[in-house]
Amino acid sequence: MTNQEYPDDxxxxxxxxxxxxxxxxxxxxxxxxxxxIDDLATAVTxxxxxxxxxxxxxxxxxxxxxxxxxxxxLPKLSKAGLVSVDREAGTVTVESSRMGHALLDVxxxxxxxxxxxxxxxxxxxxx
Amino acid sequence: xxxxxxxxxxxxxxKTLTVFGPDPIPGLADHFDTPGIEVRWEPLPDGSESFLTxxxxxEFIGSVPAAAVxxxxxxGDPPDPGDAEFDDWALRRLFVLxxxxxxxxxxxxxxxxxAREFEDRxxxxxxxxxxxxxxxxxxxxxQADLYTALAAETNLDVHVYLxxxxxxxxxxxxxxxxxxxxxxxxxxxxxxxxxxxLFDGGPDALSACGLVAEERDERAYYGVWTYDxxxxxxxxxxxxxxx
Numbered sequence: 001m002t003n004q005e006y007p008d009d010x011x012x013x014x015x016x017x018x019x020x021x022x023x024x025x026x027x028x029x030x031x032x033x034x035x036x037i038d039d040l041a042t043a044v045t046x047x048x049x050x051x052x053x054x055x056x057x058x059x060x061x062x063x064x065x066x067x068x069x070x071x072x073x074l075p076k077l078s079k080a081g082l083v084s085v086d087r088e089a090g091t092v093t094v095e096s097s098r099m100g101h102a103l104l105d106v107x108x109x110x111x112x113x114x115x116x117x118x119x120x121x122x123x124x125x126x127x
Numbered sequence: 128x129x130x131x132x133x134x135x136x137x138x139x140x141x142k143t144l145t146v147f148g149p150d151p152i153p154g155l156a157d158h159f160d161t162p163g164i165e166v167r168w169e170p171l172p173d174g175s176e177s178f179l180t181x182x183x184x185x186e187f188i189g190s191v192p193a194a195a196v197x198x199x200x201x202x203g204d205p206p207d208p209g210d211a212e213f214d215d216w217a218l219r220r221l222f223v224l225x226x227x228x229x230x231x232x233x234x235x236x237x238x239x240x241x242a243r244e245f246e247d248r249x250x251x252x253x254x255x256x257x258x259x260x261x262x263x264x265x266x267x268x269x270q271a272d273l274y275t276a277l278a279a280e281t282n283l284d285v286h287v288y289l290x291x292x293x294x295x296x297x298x299x300x301x302x303x304x305x306x307x308x309x310x311x312x313x314x315x316x317x318x319x320x321x322x323x324x325l326f327d328g329g330p331d332a333l334s335a336c337g338l339v340a341e342e343r344d345e346r347a348y349y350g351v352w353t354y355d356x357x358x359x360x361x362x363x364x365x366x367x368x369x370x
Contacts, residue, residue: 027171027172027175028171031170031172038185041187042145042180042182042187043147043169043180045180045187045190046147046178046179046180046190047147047171047175047176047178049178049190050176050177050178050190050192050193051176055191055192055216055217056189056190056191056192056217056220057189057190058188058189059186059187059188059189062187108172108174109174
């Protein structure tokens with residue numbers, strides 16, 4: 001299902017891309033076809049943890065990302081015509097928005113490189 | 128809980144270790160070649176950071192940077208406890224995430240890395256009891272200095288288990304192979320078949336950890352490592368009762 005009602009509206013696309021988490025959803029899902037929301041949440045949780053410098057993530061981080069995908073990110077990306085969501089199957093497919101993909105190529109190159117994570121002795125015990 | 132039942136109690140646990148990154152990590156699947164852990168690779172675009180996730184039947188257990196396994200897949204011996212090189216929170220964290228997974232076909236150096244992690248944990252806690260079973264005289268000889276130091280320089284209560292048949296008299300006229308440690312020597316028991324390192328966590332049950340490995344093939348091991356204090360204490364109670 002494509003979102004023909006919102007064909008590459010620049011403001012809506014830029015708003016959708018103005019969130020790190022939503023960009024990483026697209027970076028992950030766009031080469032993959034249909035992705036389950038759970039797998040997407042797993043990939044994005046781990047990726048953002050290493051990208052943000054905290055390094056590791058746990059079940060609570062995953063739950064936070066999963067909830068945010070459901071309630072904010074996927075509706076926004078869907079509205080911008082960048083993804084289609086099958087809520088019943090719990091899957092996401094990235095749409096072939098030419099503008100969206102062109103922007104993603106540029107944005108990915110400009111995502112900051114994460115700093116080295118520091119040793120944190122409390123991390124490994126808090127499971 | 129005997130050593131054998133400790134191992135079999137964990138056999139149903141199944142975890143998936145997924146590498147996310149532009150490239151797979153060669154050697155990682157060999158390192159975790161076990162029925163309890165499935166290693167997968169999910170490609171990310173070139174230029175992405177790499178990381179590892181651990182899931183159990185779809186449930187997210189945790190993630191760490193891929194640098195965590197650098198020491199495991201690099202050639203060379205595993206580092207000694209206390210080494211700056213081994214002060215790697217990400218690897219420790221990964222061991223925690225993979226706890227309770229049965230492993231098999233690990234070779235000695237891989238198991239040694241896990242044992243180091245537990246010994247190091249005990250050293251940092253500096254309290255509690257550490258129980259280690261050596262399978263053969265050479266293994267004890269290789270570790271005797273380390274364990275003598277653990278007994279002498281920490282407040283740990285150090286116990287070593289070995290087969291009484293061995294000629295393992297201590298160096299330079301020392302009667303004990305590991306001065307300062309309590310030595311449990313028995314003949315013709317399971318001790319010759321199992322390699323174990325168990326730490327009760329001292330005052331902090333969350334720090335309890337242990338591995339029990341049975342040598343099934345020539346130098347290939349099958350066993351379990353866990354951070355479950357209840358399981359660790361069950362084995363410790365069994366050891367205390369038996370030896």
